[in-house]
Amino acid sequence: MSKDNQVLEEITSKEYEHGWSSNIEMESAPKGLNEDIVRFISAKKNEPEWLLEWRLKAYRQWVNMKEPKWPNVTYPEINYQDVIYYAAPKQKVKPKSLEEVDPELLKTFEKLGISLTEQKRLTGIAVDAVLDSVSVATTFKEKLGELGIIFCSFSEAVLEHPELVKKYLGSVVPMNDNYFAALNSAVFSDGSFCYIPKGVRCPMELSTYFRINAANTGQFERTLIVADEGSYVSYLEGCTAPQRDENQLHAAVVEIYAMKDAQVKYSTVQNWYPGDKNGKGGIYNFVTKRALCAGDHSKVSWTQVETGSAITWKYPSCVLKGDYSSGEFYSVAVTNNYQQADTGTKMIHIGKHTKSRIVSKGISAGHSQNSYRGQVHILKRAEGARNFSQCDSLLMGDKCGAHTFPYIDVENNSAKVEHEATTSKIGEDQIFYCLQRGIDEESAVALIVNGYAKEVLNQLPMEFAVEAQKLLALTLEGSVG
Amino acid sequence: MSAVLETTPLLSDILASVKPEAGLKADALSVLEQLGLPGNKSEEYKFTPITRSLEKNFNFATKNSASELKSIESFAIPGVDAHTLVFVNGGFVEELSRYNQTDLKITPTSGTENGFGTLADFKSDALVAWNTAAWTSGISIEVKANTTVSKPVVLHYIHDTSKGEVKSFTRNIIRLGKSSSLTVIEKQDTIGDQAGFSNIITEGFVEENAALNIFSLQADKGKRFHFGQTSIWQARDSRMNSFTLTLDGKLIRNNLQLILDGEGIESHMDGLYILQGDTLADNHTVVDHRKPNANSNELYKGVIDDNAKGVFNGKIYVRPDAQKTNAFQSNRNILISDKATVNTKPQLEIWADDVKCSHGCTTGQLDEEAMFYLQARGIDKVTARAMMLYAFAGEVLDKINSGPLKNYFDSLISERLHKNF
Numbered sequence: 001m002s003k004d005n006q007v008l009e010e011i012t013s014k015e016y017e018h019g020w021s022s023n024i025e026m027e028s029a030p031k032g033l034n035e036d037i038v039r040f041i042s043a044k045k046n047e048p049e050w051l052l053e054w055r056l057k058a059y060r061q062w063v064n065m066k067e068p069k070w071p072n073v074t075y076p077e078i079n080y081q082d083v084i085y086y087a088a089p090k091q092k093v094k095p096k097s098l099e100e101v102d103p104e105l106l107k108t109f110e111k112l113g114i115s116l117t118e119q120k121r122l123t124g125i126a127v128d129a130v131l132d133s134v135s136v137a138t139t140f141k142e143k144l145g146e147l148g149i150i151f152c153s154f155s156e157a158v159l160e161h162p163e164l165v166k167k168y169l170g171s172v173v174p175m176n177d178n179y180f181a182a183l184n185s186a187v188f189s190d191g192s193f194c195y196i197p198k199g200v201r202c203p204m205e206l207s208t209y210f211r212i213n214a215a216n217t218g219q220f221e222r223t224l225i226v227a228d229e230g231s232y233v234s235y236l237e238g239c240t241a242p243q244r245d246e247n248q249l250h251a252a253v254v255e256i257y258a259m260k261d262a263q264v265k266y267s268t269v270q271n272w273y274p275g276d277k278n279g280k281g282g283i284y285n286f287v288t289k290r291a292l293c294a295g296d297h298s299k300v301s302w303t304q305v306e307t308g309s310a311i312t313w314k315y316p317s318c319v320l321k322g323d324y325s326s327g328e329f330y331s332v333a334v335t336n337n338y339q340q341a342d343t344g345t346k347m348i349h350i351g352k353h354t355k356s357r358i359v360s361k362g363i364s365a366g367h368s369q370n371s372y373r374g375q376v377h378i379l380k381r382a383e384g385a386r387n388f389s390q391c392d393s394l395l396m397g398d399k400c401g402a403h404t405f406p407y408i409d410v411e412n413n414s415a416k417v418e419h420e421a422t423t424s425k426i427g428e429d430q431i432f433y434c435l436q437r438g439i440d441e442e443s444a445v446a447l448i449v450n451g452y453a454k455e456v457l458n459q460l461p462m463e464f465a466v467e468a469q470k471l472l473a474l475t476l477e478g479s480v481g
Numbered sequence: 482m483s484a485v486l487e488t489t490p491l492l493s494d495i496l497a498s499v500k501p502e503a504g505l506k507a508d509a510l511s512v513l514e515q516l517g518l519p520g521n522k523s524e525e526y527k528f529t530p531i532t533r534s535l536e537k538n539f540n541f542a543t544k545n546s547a548s549e550l551k552s553i554e555s556f557a558i559p560g561v562d563a564h565t566l567v568f569v570n571g572g573f574v575e576e577l578s579r580y581n582q583t584d585l586k587i588t589p590t591s592g593t594e595n596g597f598g599t600l601a602d603f604k605s606d607a608l609v610a611w612n613t614a615a616w617t618s619g620i621s622i623e624v625k626a627n628t629t630v631s632k633p634v635v636l637h638y639i640h641d642t643s644k645g646e647v648k649s650f651t652r653n654i655i656r657l658g659k660s661s662s663l664t665v666i667e668k669q670d671t672i673g674d675q676a677g678f679s680n681i682i683t684e685g686f687v688e689e690n691a692a693l694n695i696f697s698l699q700a701d702k703g704k705r706f707h708f709g710q711t712s713i714w715q716a717r718d719s720r721m722n723s724f725t726l727t728l729d730g731k732l733i734r735n736n737l738q739l740i741l742d743g744e745g746i747e748s749h750m751d752g753l754y755i756l757q758g759d760t761l762a763d764n765h766t767v768v769d770h771r772k773p774n775a776n777s778n779e780l781y782k783g784v785i786d787d788n789a790k791g792v793f794n795g796k797i798y799v800r801p802d803a804q805k806t807n808a809f810q811s812n813r814n815i816l817i818s819d820k821a822t823v824n825t826k827p828q829l830e831i832w833a834d835d836v837k838c839s840h841g842c843t844t845g846q847l848d849e850e851a852m853f854y855l856q857a858r859g860i861d862k863v864t865a866r867a868m869m870l871y872a873f874a875g876e877v878l879d880k881i882n883s884g885p886l887k888n889y890f891d892s893l894i895s896e897r898l899h900k901n902f
Contacts, residue, residue: 070524380819395834398801404829409528410844413816422839423831 028217029086035059038186041086045155045189048162058175058185065179071342072371072403073311075247075284083249085187087217140204150195151206154222157193164195168226172255172292172319180251180286180313184220188253191221196231196262205461207236210252218249225255227262229295234265234461247275247310251286260295260322265303267460269468272308279338279367282310289316293325293351301328302345303459305468310339315373317346320354320382327356330456334472335368335400344374344391344405349382349415358389361453364400371403378415385412391421394452491532492518494541499615505592509603509613516607525606528792528824529763534706534732538676539646545570548641548672553577556637556670560885563635563666566620570641571649571679573618585630585663590619594654600684600712600740608708608734612680616652622665626658626688633664633694633886638681640703643673648680655685655693657719662692666886669730671703676731678706685713689743692720696886697735699762700728700893710736717743717772724881726890727754727762728897738767741803744774752781753877755897756789756821763792768810770803779810782877784870784898785821793825795840801832810840815847815873863899870898 029040038059042052067078144151150161157165175185192208210221227233237254250272256264266289275282285308291300302316318327329345347356356376364370372391393402404421426448434444450457453472457465492514499510518535519526526532535541548569557565564580566573566587573589580587590597603610624630640647657663671677687693695711707730715721727733739748754762768777783791797808814823827840847869855865874894881887894900 393829393831395831395836398804398834400834401830401832403831404827404840406827406842408825408842408844409822410814410816410824411822413819413821413846415816416843416845418841418843418845419827420839420841421827421829422837423829424837425834 028084028088031084032081033083033085033187037085041187041189044086044088045158047155047158050166051158054169054175055186058182059187061176062179062182062186065176065182067179071313072369072373072405073313073340073342075311075340078249078284080183084217085220086189088189144202147200147203148197149200149202150193152193154188154191154193154224157224161193161195164226165193165224168224168255168257170255172257172290173253173288178288181253181288184222184251184253184288188220188222191223191252193223194225194233194235196227196233198228199230200228201231202233205234205236207238209238218251220250221252223252223254224257225264225266226257227259227264227298229259230261232263235267236461237266237268238271238467247282247284249284249286250309252288254287254289254316256291256300258291258293258295258298258300258325261297262295263299264291265301266291266316267303269305269460269471270308270312271471274308274337274339275310277337279310282339283308285309285312285314287314289314290319291317291327292319293322293327293354296322296324296351298322298325299327301330301459303330303456304332304343305456305460305471306331306333306341306343307471309341312339312341312343314343315345317348318356319348319350320356321350323351324353325351326354329356329358329360330459331360332363332453332456332468332472333360333370334363335365335370337366337368339366339368341369342371342373344372346375347377347387349376349378349385349387352382353384353386354382355385356387358387358391359455360389360391361456362391362393362402363396363449363453364393364402365396367399369401369403371405372421373405375407375409376417376419377407378410378412378417380411382412383414385415387415387417389419391419392452393421393423394449395423395425491536491541495611498541505598506614509610512603513607513610513614516610518607525765525794528790529732529734529761531608531706531708531732531734535678538704538706539648539678541648543645545647545649546644548644550577550639550641550672553637553639556639556668558635558666558668558886558889560888561633561635561666563633565635565637567637567639568618568649568651569639570647571617571651573620580634584624584628585634586623587634588621590616590621590652590654592652594621594656596656596684596686597654598684600714600738601682601710606710606736608680609682609710612650612652612682612708612710615680616650616682619652619654621653622655622663624657624661624663624691626661628658628661630661630663633666635666635668638667638669638679640671640677640679640705641673642671642675642677642703646675647677649678651679651681653681653683655683657685657687657691657693659688660690661688664694665696667695667697669699669701669705669707671701671705674704676704676706679708681707681709683709683711685711687713687715687719687721689716690718691716694722695724696881697723697725698890699726699730699733701730705730706732708734710738712738712740714740714742715746715748718745719743720746721748722880723750725752725764726893727752727756727764728893729758730760730762732761732763734763734765736765736767738769739777740769740771741775741777742771744772746772746775748775748777749880750777750779750781751877751880753874753894754781754783754785754791755874755894756783756791757786757897759788761790761792765794767796768798768808770797770799770806770808772802773804773806775803776807777809780877780880781812782873783812783814783823784817784874785814785823786817788818788820790821791823791825793823793842794828795826796828796830797838797840799831799833799836799838804833804835806833806836806838808836808838812840812842813873814842814844815870816844817846864902867898867900868902871895871900874898
């Protein structure tokens with residue numbers, strides 16, 4: 001038992017690696033939210049009139065909406081008037097090339113291990129870096145441009161490709177979809193936009209890196225990915241934030257629109273600051289992610305590794321509208337200390353012969369609560385639809401909780417739906433087996449947890465898989481149940 | 482369990498039909514007034530539009546008409562020798578009941594029994610509050626320690642709707658002493674073609690090493706709208722078996738709640754619903770593991786045809802103390818027609834780490850390969866289908882020990898599945 005305690009102490013005392021903050025001159029809006037703030041943000045971005053109208057409409061709807069209370073998480077009431085809705089690094093003129101970008105900014109991302117300088121071409125990832133509310137730099141733009149791929153910050157897209165943005169913004173996640181989506185629609189500041197033209201296979205991974213830096217700010221980005229007929233793209237998203245005592249709000253929206261035969265793979269490694277070992281501080285991560293498989297034979301796959309955030313409220317979903325379209329959801333959610341996660345997915349089968357697959361692995365340690373909440377809905381028209389769901393929970397320590405809330409609604413008799421869920425701890429026999437072969441207890445736990453999460457980690461692109469495995473090991477190192 | 486506030490004429494009719502008294506009944510009435518009846522936004526009644534059904538089919542300002550029922554012979558379960566307790570239109574009928582008190586004590590429910598109202602929580606569920614405020618009759622069964630009750634107790638709920646609609650509110654309480662055992666069979670029937678609504682709550686206390694079996698048969702061909710809650714508290718080393726067979730009715734809602742409050746407990750909850758027409762059967766079960774080293778096992782299967790609808794919600798709670806818990810749950814459904822639907826929500830909530838818990842649920846249709854295999858051997862399609870469905874149902878049926886009750890259930894299932902082999 002003493003060993004357990006020692007080991008537990010060790011993990012809980014483990015500091016958040018990305019907890020530093022950069023000293024960058026910031027420009028921000030006053031605290032609070034009203035129509036003027038919405039206008040302020042819109043003006044800052046030089047947005048066209050239609051977008052301002054869209055934001056104001058969203059704001060007016062948000063005012064009349066109520067914060068959802070159904071998630072299995074508890075947190076003190078958020079005062080939405082006490083949040084700064086816009087913060088941006090102060091730059092006098094918009095940089096034309098990376099040389100003109102504030103070196104302090106570059107250093108920030110360098111420190112996070114994200115190269116914006118295009119020197120490490122070997123890594124072969126195009127990055128859109130978002131610091132607080134503003135996209136700082138986008139790499140590999142020209143190379144992608146040759147193929148007709150548009151990959152840029154959201155504000156740039158609004159100015160340069162208004163027809164695309166206007167057409168697809170809100171087409172997957174309507175502005176009044178839910179409380180946080182409405183909030184985001186009103187005040188979103190930046191994010192990434194990506195368009196893959198017909199028949200193009202994106203030659204490199206596209207990536208967005210989000211970083212919250214300023215204190216008391218909320219981050220509201222919006223990502224919109226449009227994959228035209230027969231295209232393919234793999235998209236990565238990473239996030240970190242400095243260590244602060246207050247809770248910070250992050251309400252993002254990700255929309256994916258996949259046309260006929262298009263394939264989109266979206267991977268996230270979420271490592272927002274989770275709060276300290278007593279549960280103080282940390283990010284509230286209230287995110288709406290949804291993909292619409294609009295065309296036949298389209299495919300969207302979500303992979304997520306959730307290790308950070310004080311509270312996670314996130315359900316990457318697929319609306320399978322096209323016939324023979326398919327959706328996948330692979331998730332590892334790790335909670336430690338006082339973290340709370342309520343995460344899962346929704347698979348809405350509308351088209352015929354649509355397929356979905358859900359693999360969710362929850363790991364809870366410390367005093368954390370980890371919930372899987374998912375819905376598989378087979379509509380009447382979805383003939384021959386097929387779903388398989390597997391949700392496993394692993395418990396480490398006797399003060400944490402694991403919860404599963406799957407909803408399975410079937411309205412078509414030719415559909416096949418399977419759901420399985422298990423909850424257990426690491427078997428003593430498994431540990432014993434490893435010990436017997438000379439593997440010490442800590443490595444044995446790492447080995448078992450890695451094996452447990454392998455099915456999901458295997459779905460990640462290689463660069464991310466390495467990061468994810470490290471993260472897993474860091475969060476759970478040695479936590480013997 | 483949040484009910485959505487619905488102030489409808491129905492609610493005011495209901496509130497007016499219940500005469501406020503002092504004590505628990507009055508408390509429950511004010512809770513009902515506060516909660517309102519559950520609407521479609523209410524998580525617990527999302528798929529079961531009970532409020533709308535009651536609004537459409539009943540007038541709660543009217544009273545039940547009297548019944549002239551003389552005999553219940555035609556409803557008896559063949560071959561089962563039992564203490565039979567008969568309720569007609571919600572009232573206990575001594576003349577139609579056959580029982581003796583040699584090895585158990587049967588008295589009308591008084592509402593003052595030890596533990597009354599403590600298991601069925603009326604503060605969170607409007608229908609439980611309604612029953613708690615409005616119950617008119619019921620039976621209290623007491624079994625002394627170390628007694629094995631030789632004959633089962635049949636609780637027979639009959640609605641005679643030949644003269645008008647019927648509303649019945651029944652409240653039972655069962656107390657099993659240490660190392661005793663009892664079997665209860667519940668059966669519902671309707672005479673006449675008018676609508677009937679029954680709201681039946683049974684609370685049970687199973688002491689150390691005692692065993693309680695409850696079989697529910699819901700094959701009422703009449704227009705039955707039913708809400709039932711069975712809440713059982715179990716002490717250490719006790720055993721509880723529950724079996725629910727749902728074949729007919731308009732809207733059937735069963736709440737089954739087991740509280741495992743001791744070590745070494747074994748609980749089985751089994752259910753089979755074979756639905757046709759426009760029947761809606763909703764099984765909501767809760768297993769609450771409060772102490773370590775207990776086992777629970779749950780198997781619910783459904784075959785759904787025509788416009789019928791199956792709803793299943795199974796909750797497993799494992800409290801922080803309940804280490805070494807084994808809890809298993811499985812829900813399997815076959816949809817036969819293209820208008821049949823099923824909504825299932827298995828739910829695990831676990832706060833202890835050294836446990837083995839799992840749930841599984843599937844929805845699909847008959848295995849085409851198996852069908853082909855049978856047809857290739859000269860068995861026609863109809864027979865092959867019946868064989869497969871009967872085998873599917875058989876897994877649940879086999880949980881009952883053989884005897885006249887199993888034979889009776891078997892005959893009902895065979896008839897429903899057109900078994901002809």
